[in-house]
Amino acid sequence: MSIDLTQDYFSLFGLPRRYALDEPALEAAWHRLQSQVHPDRYAHLPDADKRRAMQWATRVNEGFRTLKKPLARAQYLLVLAGVDAAIETNTAMSPEFLMEQMEWREAVEEARAAGEVEALEQLHMRLLHHAREVRAELGRQLDVDNAYTEAADTVRRLMFIEKLQHEIDEALLALEG
Amino acid sequence: MALLQIAEPGMSTEPHKHRLAVGIDLGTTNSLVATVRNGIAVCLPDESGRTMLPSVVRYCADGRIEVGQAAAKVQATDPRNTIVSVKRFMGRGLKDVAHVEMMPYDFEDGAGMVRLRTVQGVKSPVEVSAEILRVLRNRAEASLGGPLTGAVITVPAYFDDAQRQATKDAAKLAGLDVLRLLNEPTAAAVAYGLDNAAEGVYAVYDLGGGTFDLSILKLSRGVFEVLSTNGDAALGGDDFDHRLFCSILERADIDPPSLEDARRLQMKAREAKELLTSCEEAPVHLVLGSGEEVDLVITRDEFAEMTRHLVQKTLTPVRKALRDAGLTPEEIKGVVMVGGATRMPHIQRAVANFFGQEPLTNLDPDKVVALGAAMQANALAGNRAEQDDWLLLDVIPLSLGLETMGGLVEKVVPRNSTLPIARAQEFTTFKDGQTAMAFHVVQGERELVADCRSLARFELRGIPPMVAGAARIRVTFQVDADGLLSVSAREMSSGVEASVLVKPSYGLSDDEIAEMLKSGVEHAGDDMALRALREQQVEAERVIEATEQALTKDGHLLDAGERAAVDAAISRLRALREGDDHRAIKAGIDAFARATDEFAARRMDNSIRSALAGHKVDELEL
Numbered sequence: 001m002s003i004d005l006t007q008d009y010f011s012l013f014g015l016p017r018r019y020a021l022d023e024p025a026l027e028a029a030w031h032r033l034q035s036q037v038h039p040d041r042y043a044h045l046p047d048a049d050k051r052r053a054m055q056w057a058t059r060v061n062e063g064f065r066t067l068k069k070p071l072a073r074a075q076y077l078l079v080l081a082g083v084d085a086a087i088e089t090n091t092a093m094s095p096e097f098l099m100e101q102m103e104w105r106e107a108v109e110e111a112r113a114a115g116e117v118e119a120l121e122q123l124h125m126r127l128l129h130h131a132r133e134v135r136a137e138l139g140r141q142l143d144v145d146n147a148y149t150e151a152a153d154t155v156r157r158l159m160f161i162e163k164l165q166h167e168i169d170e171a172l173l174a175l176e177g
Numbered sequence: 178m179a180l181l182q183i184a185e186p187g188m189s190t191e192p193h194k195h196r197l198a199v200g201i202d203l204g205t206t207n208s209l210v211a212t213v214r215n216g217i218a219v220c221l222p223d224e225s226g227r228t229m230l231p232s233v234v235r236y237c238a239d240g241r242i243e244v245g246q247a248a249a250k251v252q253a254t255d256p257r258n259t260i261v262s263v264k265r266f267m268g269r270g271l272k273d274v275a276h277v278e279m280m281p282y283d284f285e286d287g288a289g290m291v292r293l294r295t296v297q298g299v300k301s302p303v304e305v306s307a308e309i310l311r312v313l314r315n316r317a318e319a320s321l322g323g324p325l326t327g328a329v330i331t332v333p334a335y336f337d338d339a340q341r342q343a344t345k346d347a348a349k350l351a352g353l354d355v356l357r358l359l360n361e362p363t364a365a366a367v368a369y370g371l372d373n374a375a376e377g378v379y380a381v382y383d384l385g386g387g388t389f390d391l392s393i394l395k396l397s398r399g400v401f402e403v404l405s406t407n408g409d410a411a412l413g414g415d416d417f418d419h420r421l422f423c424s425i426l427e428r429a430d431i432d433p434p435s436l437e438d439a440r441r442l443q444m445k446a447r448e449a450k451e452l453l454t455s456c457e458e459a460p461v462h463l464v465l466g467s468g469e470e471v472d473l474v475i476t477r478d479e480f481a482e483m484t485r486h487l488v489q490k491t492l493t494p495v496r497k498a499l500r501d502a503g504l505t506p507e508e509i510k511g512v513v514m515v516g517g518a519t520r521m522p523h524i525q526r527a528v529a530n531f532f533g534q535e536p537l538t539n540l541d542p543d544k545v546v547a548l549g550a551a552m553q554a555n556a557l558a559g560n561r562a563e564q565d566d567w568l569l570l571d572v573i574p575l576s577l578g579l580e581t582m583g584g585l586v587e588k589v590v591p592r593n594s595t596l597p598i599a600r601a602q603e604f605t606t607f608k609d610g611q612t613a614m615a616f617h618v619v620q621g622e623r624e625l626v627a628d629c630r631s632l633a634r635f636e637l638r639g640i641p642p643m644v645a646g647a648a649r650i651r652v653t654f655q656v657d658a659d660g661l662l663s664v665s666a667r668e669m670s671s672g673v674e675a676s677v678l679v680k681p682s683y684g685l686s687d688d689e690i691a692e693m694l695k696s697g698v699e700h701a702g703d704d705m706a707l708r709a710l711r712e713q714q715v716e717a718e719r720v721i722e723a724t725e726q727a728l729t730k731d732g733h734l735l736d737a738g739e740r741a742a743v744d745a746a747i748s749r750l751r752a753l754r755e756g757d758d759h760r761a762i763k764a765g766i767d768a769f770a771r772a773t774d775e776f777a778a779r780r781m782d783n784s785i786r787s788a789l790a791g792h793k794v795d796e797l798e799l
Contacts, residue, residue, distance in 0.1 A: 031400045035568045036784045039597065039658040043356045044196070044326070044559035046720045048770045049777045054657055056781060058597045065594075173497070173622070 008080060009063035019074060019142040021067065030064045070135050071162055074142060074155050083148040093156065101160055108164065112171040120175070124168050131161050196326040198356065198558035199317045200364070200550025203306060203330055203344065205264040205386030205413055206517065208232050209544060210313040211551035212321060216562070218368065218548040218555075221320045229543060230316075232386075234308045235259040236297040244312045253441040256281035258295045262415055263309075265387045266291050266302035267347075268339035275411055276419060281436040290343065303347045310351035324711060326719070327356035329554035331546050333388035334360035335408030335494075335574045337620050338632050338662050345659065354712075356557040358659040361385070362392035363403060363571050364549030365515040369540060370396045371552060371567070377510035378404070380498075382528055382536065383546075384491065384518040387413035391495045393502045393509070399567040405501035405593045406574045407494035414450075414518030417484050421475065422446040424483050425461055429471040438465045445471075453477045454520045481523040488527045495531060501593050512536040517543050559723075570595050573656055579604075580617035580626045589654045592622065596660060601653045603669075610642040614650055618664055637666040639673045713762040717754040720766060721747055724773055727780060734779045746772035 010017040013029040035041070037056035042049045066072045078084075104127070111119035134157060141151040199221075202209045207229040211220045220228040227246070235248035236258045243251075252259040260282070265274060271286035283294040292299050310330075318324060330353070332344050341358055348355045362381035369375060375396050383390040390408040394401055422443050426434070434442060441463060449459035458476045465471065499506065512528055514536045519525065528536045553569065555561070577590040579602070590600045606614065614637045621629030640648050649669040656662050667674045724747060728740075735743065746769050753765040 031398075031568065033785065034570060035400075035566075037781065038568060038570075040357065040553075040557055040569060043557035044719065045723050046766070046770045046773070046777075048774045049723075049781075052777060052781050054597050054655075056785070057658070058599045058655070061595045061598055169500075 009067055009076065010080075012060070012063050013067060015067065017077070017080065019070075019077060019139045021073065023068070026064065026067055030060065033060045070138070071155065071158050074138050074151065074158070077142055078148060078152055078155065081148050083152055093160075097157060097160075101164070104164055108168055108171065112175075115175055117172065117175055120168055120172050124165070124172070127161065127165055127168065131158065131165070134158050134161060195560055196558040197317075197321045197323055198326050198328065198551075198554040198560065199313075199321075200329045200359075200547055200552070200554045201310065201313055201331065201348075201353075202361070202364075202547035202550060203264065203310065203332075203347075204232055204546075205262050205388065205415065206232055207386070207543065208309050208313060209547035210317050211544070211547040212317065213551050213555035213560070218551040220544050220547055221317055223316055230309065230312060232263065232309055233259060233261050234263065234305045236295040236300065238296045240297065242297075242308055244308050253437050253444065256436045256440045257283060258297075260293060260295075260300075260305050262387055263302050263305040265411065265415075266293075267306065268337070268341075268343035269302075273411075275416075279419070279439070281440060290339075303343050303350060306344070306347035307350035310348055310353060314351055314353055324715065325353065326558050326715070327354040327554065329357050329359050329364075329550045329557065330355055331359050331361045331364050331550045332660075333383075333385065333408065333410055334362050334390040334392050334406040335388065335410045336660075337410070337575055337630050338577075338660070339630065340410065341660050345661070355659075356554055358661075359550055359553055359569075360390070360392065360403075360406070360571055360574075360660075361388075361546045362390045362406070362515060363394070363401065363569060364547075364553065365513055365540075365545045366392070366394045366396070366401055366549070367552055367567075367569065368545045368549035369513050369537070370394075370401060372540070375511070378502075378504065378508060379511050379513060380495070380509045380532070381513045381515055382491075382495070382519065383408075383515040384524065385413050385516040386518070387411070387415050389413060389491050389494065391491075391498045393498050393504065400570065401567065402570045402595075403572045403593075404504075405498045406572055407498035407501070408574070409490065409494060412487070412490060414516070416487055417450055417518065417521070418443060418447045420484050420487065421450055421480060424475075425471065425473065428473055429469075431465065431469050431471065432467065435466055438463075438467070441465075442471070449475050450480065450521070453480050454522065477522070484523070488524055491524075492527065492531060506532045509534075513540075513545075514538050515542050515545055571658075571660070572596060573598065573660055575620050575630075576622055577618065577620050577632075577654055577656070577662060578629070579652065580619060582607075584626045586619055586621075586624060586626055586629055589652070590656060594656075597655070597657050599653060599655045601651050604650045604652060605646045606640065606643065606648045606650075607645060609645050611645070611648070612640045612642055613638045614640065614666070616652065616664070616666060618654075618662070632662065633664070635664070635666075637668065637673065639671075640668050641671050641673075710757060710759040710762075713759040713766070714754055717750055717762050717766055717769075720769060721750060721754075724769075724776075727776070731776075731780050731783060734783060735776060739776070743773055743776060 013026055015022065015026060034057060037053055037060055039050060039053045039057055042053040066076050107123055111123060134154060138151060138154045138158065141147045141154060199210050199212045209220050209228055209230065211218055222228045230245045231249040233245065233248040233252060235243040235251065235255060237243060248259055252261060269291060270289065271277060271284055271291045274291065277284065285292040285294055285299055290301055292301050314325065328348065330344060330348050332341055345355055345358060362383045365381050365383060366379060378393065378395050381392045381394065388408065388410050389412045390406065392406040393404045395404055425442060425446060445461050445463055449461050452459040458474050460474050461471060463471045509532055512532050512534065519542050525536055572593045572595055573590060574592060576588045576592040578586040578588040581587045587602065589602050590598060615634065617626065617634050618632045619626055619629040620632055623629050637650060650666055651669055652664065652666045654662060654664055665674065724743065728743065732740065750765050750769045753762050756762065
């Protein structure tokens with residue numbers, strides 16, 4: 001077994017390469033890896049060891065974050081499968097989806113302008129539910145159907161949804177001062 | 178099963194070689210130094226048996242510098258030269274500091290950090306803090322009987338990059354080797370968690386003299402994982418004193434007091450606040466220099482009422498931290514109270530109401546941070562014993578970003594990311610033929626650059642001329658385990674590179690520190706060269722010892738030729754170590770590091786491999 005900085009995150013954490021995640025196993029592997037590479041373990045050693053520990057610990061944290069977050073995990077699986085999700089350029093979404101997005105956005109904007117914390121919190125909950133459904137669909141496409149092109153489309157939809165969620169969070173934060 | 182018996186990299190294989198390491202709580206009001214002795218963390222007292230050193234520094238007209246009790250005693254007679262609560266100025270410009278109009282100092286607002294004009298000249302907050310640290314270092318070295326290998330210095334979790342850098346600079350100036358900057362609530366969680374073998378999700382409510390932090394941690398099987406942190410780096414017990422002081426002025430209906438009277442009244446306010454922790458009322462009596470008399474009584478309820486808004490102000494960060502961690506107050510198993518200000522009964526009540534449970538007050542809120550820092554220092558110095566095989570995973574408190582078009586912030590590293598972390602973002606040129614690009618690094622949560630803290634500005638030059646949008650400039654942020662940032666930028670097609678250690682806007686440059694060290698030498702008459710030599714010899718000893726230990730354990734990773742080269746490097750450094758030229762030893766240590774770099778790389782790969790192998794073994798056993 002060769003271990004280097006190019007090894008993929010799933011093998012680094014000893015997990016099967018798939019969307020469905022065993023979270024406790026990921027967390028346990030994260031702790032186990034960090035207890036080997038964390039800079040705290042090398043603080044009394046020469047600078048070369050410290051530098052390497054920081055690089056490794058950084059990579060382990062990045063891997064943990066990538067595998068833990070559903071959207072990042074799905075994007076990573078697409079990269080490993082050699083599918084270009086064309087996140088930056090491909091914005092050709094279905095008209096229905098764009099319509100739906102606009103409605104969500106207007107609702108958030110209205111609640112934000114009127115300072116309605118409760119309305120924003122309701123939108124937050126509804127969107128959370130919706131995101132869960134989209135993620136379930138993503139899981140089927142990636143793990144069961146191996147339908148990567150469709151999965152790339154779902155990934156883009158999920159990006160819109162997460163961006164909107166972020167905007168609601170920011171609006172709530174701003175309203176609370 | 179042999180794979181599971183491999184010693185942890187941080188664990189000492191020679192327990193008799195105990196390295197002297199301390200934890201220092203550099204507080205707004207009081208500072209402490211602690212160490213681990215015979216496996217137990219203890220705060221080190223001064224000759225009079227006092228562990229707490231008031232964070233007060235006085236520059237005397239005769240050139241002496243008084244620190245602690247002596248300075249605190251005369252603060253009312255020489256307020257301009259007696260600096261209290263200097264932590265509030267660390268990494269801060271004048272406009273960032275609250276209530277400056279009420280302070281007796283002669284400020285100088287230069288580029289970056291505010292400075293203070295004293296009878297001994299202009300002093301930066303870094304220099305003032307270094308005086309406090311120096312006293313604690315001397316106390317520790319006298320008590321432990323030798324030079325320190327290193328120290329862990331605690332900082333408020335909500336300190337930004339500029340404040341952290343300023344703290345690290347102060348430690349360097351005081352001659353301390355900083356093993357790690359540790360967040361105060363995390364240090365408290367370590368002390369509490371290890372003492373009580375705690376498991377589960379805990380909140381640490383840390384209200385110090387001048388800072389407030391709220392951290393949420395998950396404790397599980399020796400791992401202390403910070404889930405989120407929030408706070409207010411300019412809110413603390415001092416603000417309660419100040420509110421009480423203003424109220425006393427209003428009620429006594431007196432003319433604006435002199436600097437001396439103001440300082441005496443502030444001390445009276447603090448005494449009254451402390452008295453109200455145990456009594457229902459506190460008298461305030463003082464005859465001012467003008468002959469006017471202040472004579473009134475403050476009740477506990479009155480005090481609670483006049484500071485209610487301050488208590489409420491702490492609950493906003495609590496809510497934000499919970500939301501970032503995705504938790505509700507009911508999911509918190511316990512709330513650890515830290516900082517002397519949490520002794521105030523109405524604070525304990527507010528916290529109990531919010532979390533629906535009585536907070537944990539069974540540890541000394543003044544000492545717990547220093548004790549936790551000592552435990553971490555002991556582990557980092559390589560004194561780790563088998564039973565303290567624990568791991569800290571901390572986070573960055575505030576997002577880091579870059580200024581983009583229109584004065585907006587593009588976030589690159591989100592707050593609450595586990596450290597260390599690196600993040601890269603790509604940018605492109607805006608005009609045809611553009612050959613340079615300016616970057617402005619900021620920290621904070623707001624959308625506008627103007628509302629965030631400016632950390633650094635730098636330029637990438639020498640970009641080959643291309644049409645607008647064709648260049649690909651990759652900007653990488655790296656935040657280390659101390660929470661300190663370095664940024665580099667690279668044009669991907671040409672490889673042109675620029676990087677900064679984020680310091681310039683608010684920190685001190687290395688030259689400034691060197692200058693201060695030099696003047697410190699002249700001033701104190703300390704034999705700097707001898708100290709530098711001793712330090713380099715200790716460092717050389719340390720790297721040789723570490724490498725020999727590694728050879729015993731992992732020597733099989735080298736072939737005979739490589740082994741001979743490492744052995745030769747050890748002999749060379751050992752010979753240099755016997756000399757008396759600290760620069761030659763330093764150069765030798767650097768050369769040694771290069772000669773053993775490949776060996777270090779293989780050991781690291783090997784330990785990761787064993788972590789994975791251990792994982793496989795675990796799976797088989799399930």
